[in-house]
Structure formats: C-alpha cells, structure tokens
Amino acid sequence: MRVFKFGGASVKDAAGIKNVYSVLQTAGYEDVLLVVSAMGKTTNALELVIKNYFDKSPELQSSVQEIKKYHNEILLDLFEDEKNEVFAAVNAQFAELEYFLAHNKSPNYNFVYDQIVSYGELISTTVLSHFMNFMGIKTQWLDVRNFVKTDSNYRDAEVDWELTQQNISKNVKRKILNITQGFLGSDENNFTTTLGREGSDYTAAIFAYCLNAESVTIWKDVPGVMNADPRYFENASLLNQISYREAIELAFYGATVIHPKTLQPLQKKEIPLYVKSFINPLLPGTSVSKGATLEPYMPCFIVKRNQLLLSLSSIDFSFIMEEHISEIFGLFHEYKLKVNLIQNSAISFSVCIEDKFDNFKDVNAILSKKFKVDFTEHVTLYTIRHFDEKAAHTVEENKTVILKQVSTETMQIITQES
Ligand code: ADP
Ligand code: ASP
Numbered sequence: 001m002r003v004f005k006f007g008g009a010s011v012k013d014a015a016g017i018k019n020v021y022s023v024l025q026t027a028g029y030e031d032v033l034l035v036v037s038a039m040g041k042t043t044n045a046l047e048l049v050i051k052n053y054f055d056k057s058p059e060l061q062s063s064v065q066e067i068k069k070y071h072n073e074i075l076l077d078l079f080e081d082e083k084n085e086v087f088a089a090v091n092a093q094f095a096e097l098e099y100f101l102a103h104n105k106s107p108n109y110n111f112v113y114d115q116i117v118s119y120g121e122l123i124s125t126t127v128l129s130h131f132m133n134f135m136g137i138k139t140q141w142l143d144v145r146n147f148v149k150t151d152s153n154y155r156d157a158e159v160d161w162e163l164t165q166q167n168i169s170k171n172v173k174r175k176i177l178n179i180t181q182g183f184l185g186s187d188e189n190n191f192t193t194t195l196g197r198e199g200s201d202y203t204a205a206i207f208a209y210c211l212n213a214e215s216v217t218i219w220k221d222v223p224g225v226m227n228a229d230p231r232y233f234e235n236a237s238l239l240n241q242i243s244y245r246e247a248i249e250l251a252f253y254g255a256t257v258i259h260p261k262t263l264q265p266l267q268k269k270e271i272p273l274y275v276k277s278f279i280n281p282l283l284p285g286t287s288v289s290k291g292a293t294l295e296p297y298m299p300c301f302i303v304k305r306n307q308l309l310l311s312l313s314s315i316d317f318s319f320i321m322e323e324h325i326s327e328i329f330g331l332f333h334e335y336k337l338k339v340n341l342i343q344n345s346a347i348s349f350s351v352c353i354e355d356k357f358d359n360f361k362d363v364n365a366i367l368s369k370k371f372k373v374d375f376t377e378h379v380t381l382y383t384i385r386h387f388d389e390k391a392a393h394t395v396e397e398n399k400t401v402i403l404k405q406v407s408t409e410t411m412q413i414i415t416q417e418s
C-alpha cells in the first residue's frame, strides 16, 4: 500500500481539489491511503473562532460564517448542483460545530481547541471524498479518530501505538482509495485530540508504519526538499536524495517542509518518503531513504525568524552551574519557551528561544530575581548544514552577527534584524 499526504496548500480551492484528482490519475490510486489536511488556512481561521469563543466576542458568529462561506464557494465550484449530497454532509458538520459552541460547558482551552479545530480536516476530507466519487473514483472515507488513539494531552497528544496498530491492521481495507484526516486522533473517551500544528505529515507516517506501507509521498507546492526555503532564498535548489538522518536534522533545525515527528516511524521500518510537487507530479522530487548520501552535496540553510536571544549571568559573579541550568530549563518548559540554541561560557549562559505563546515577560520577571538578564528580541537564527566559507558569507553579508556556534557539520548564526 502507498500513503499519500495532501496538505492545506494542495486543497486550498476548487482548482486545487481538481488537481488532486489529476495527480491521482498520474500517480495511480489503487491500494492508496490519502491523508488530507484542512483546506488552505482553515486551521488558522478555526483558531480565530476558538479565540472569539473564549473572549465571548461578538465576532464569533461572523468568524464561523466566514469559514462556511469559503467552503461553500468551493463546493459550488466543484459540484454546481446544490442537490448533490455533499452539501448536506458539509452542512451537517458545520451544524455539529455550532452545536458544540452553543452547548459546551468545558472551560479547558486545549480540550475545546481540539474539538473545534478538527472540523477543518473532517470537512476537507468529506469534500474530497465526494468529489472523487463524483469523478468516478470510488473511495472509502475513514474517520481517523477510529484509528489513531492517543492520550488526552489535547493539542499535542501522544500516540498509543499498540491500539493504533490494532485498529489500522483490522479495519483499513486495501484495494480501494481510502481517504482520511491528518492531524487528528481520539483519546480513551473518544474525545477528539490533535497531534500538534502541521501534524498531518506525522499522520501519514503513522498509517505507513502500521500498514507496512511501500512508501509515503507528501505532495507539496515546491519541487521537493530544497537546500533552503525558496520563500527566503532566491537560489534554492532541489535535493534529489537525502538520508532519514539528514531529513531529521533539517526538520529539527526548522525546515518546515517536513514535520519533525514524521521521519522516525518511517526510518524504523525503512519506508521511503518521497516529497513531490503536486503541480508537476511527473517530476521525481526528493527521495528520503536509509543511508542515502546528500545529492547534490551542498550547504543547506534553515532560517528561524523572530527569535529571542537571552543571556544570563549570576549577580554575584559565580558560575552558572548544573542546578541553575536545570531550574532555568524547568521554567522554559513550564512556560512553553522553545530553546533553539544553547551556549555556555564561564560568565554567561545564552539561549536562543522562541516565545510562541507570549510568555517571556513572566519568565523574565522570575529570572531577574536571581540572575542578571540581558535579552535581544527579534533576532534571526540561521542554521547551515554542511557549511563552507561561502555559505557562511552569504548569511553574514550585510548583517550584524551577534552569536555564532560551529560543530563538525552544522554552523548556527544569530543575526540582528535591522
Ligand atoms: P502543506 O500544504 O503540506 O502543509 P507546507 O506549506 O507546510 O505544506 O510546506 C511547504 C512549504 O515549506 C513550501 O511552500 C516552502 O515555502 C516551505 N519550506 C521550508 N523549508 C523548505 C525546504 N528546505 N524545501 C522546500 N520547501 C521548504
Ligand atoms: N491543518 C493542520 C494545521 O494547519 C494540520 C496540518 O495541516 O498538517 O496545522
């Protein structure tokens, strides 16, 4: 069996969905399982609904209407005839969502988040599945929550591999085009959970692992994994092949083309991963497999913007030692600050952190009681894998470098944005 993953960008409008159909015509769809994300930026739009819900904002209704309108326009474009049963099916899902908003009693933000945000994927797969049937491809729509079982750590749930394996082995039919949702799972009480933002790649890997799939293909708006994000680097070029290890390193340092959790299950069973263009499905794209040498061999660049560089030194000129470091990291963990680089010297301890949840103010107040705290906001962290002098120069040119760290294969540079 092959597993294909189509992300939000590939199904962002009616033309995108029609294109999925033509990709399937080219790539084949027998014995295939499709994992699909919410359309376009629907997850962000649902996050706004959640915010409005908790803020008791008068905008709540209009934020839901906006999402309905977006989907309805796509439906009209795809099916024209409003009598097609897909309209009722999608309306029923919106009705469920509205029922939840009207009747929910749980104050648990993360729980509520997962119950609401999941409609993005439930709806996109409903639309896609109906469209494939409409075009003459028979499909089986699977509710992923009956397959991927997780703990109840809402928004970042951990997969229960044993239960998930059992469900998938028993209940996924072969020889038919299966369509299911990325990103979602369910806990022991069958409440919806999610695997973390951008988690649909990971869902594809979970199914591939449990099905002993022949391969996974993630279809992207780029030709494959490139040596840099083409949005930021004009001359980014395609990597024809890379190893799992290289892909893990790139994802770890922040190359957003593959979700970091995706690689490990595939590596364990040596299931090849292909990253291919949904615009040109005949092009070979990137192949990720065991021990493959980076081909062509070249420096790879990863950029993380809007980082914060924090330097701590002790007030009494003593060294920052193990017990301090463990306390500092405990705080980062508690306040969900993500550490992307660490540098320790005799008198100061520096970390580059990402403050997604706007918690640094609180952490700063706590740290300032014990340490001398210096920080610079809005810095950029560049990582260069397989760096050379020219690559470092490309990054440093016309910028103020405020920290640099080098290991055998990787150079990291923090620059100040001007
Ligand atoms: P999806 O629709 O599957 O969620 P994403 O938008 O998350 O797709 O991922 C594709 C995007 O990843 C590309 O448009 C590109 O801008 C970005 N990207 C970041 N790093 C790389 C890289 N090294 N190679 C290719 N694309 C990259
Ligand atoms: N729709 C989810 C998100 O945008 C999951 C995914 O697309 O991978 O985060």
Ligand code: MG
Residues within 6 Å of the ligand: 007, 008, 198
């Ligand atoms: Mg994505």
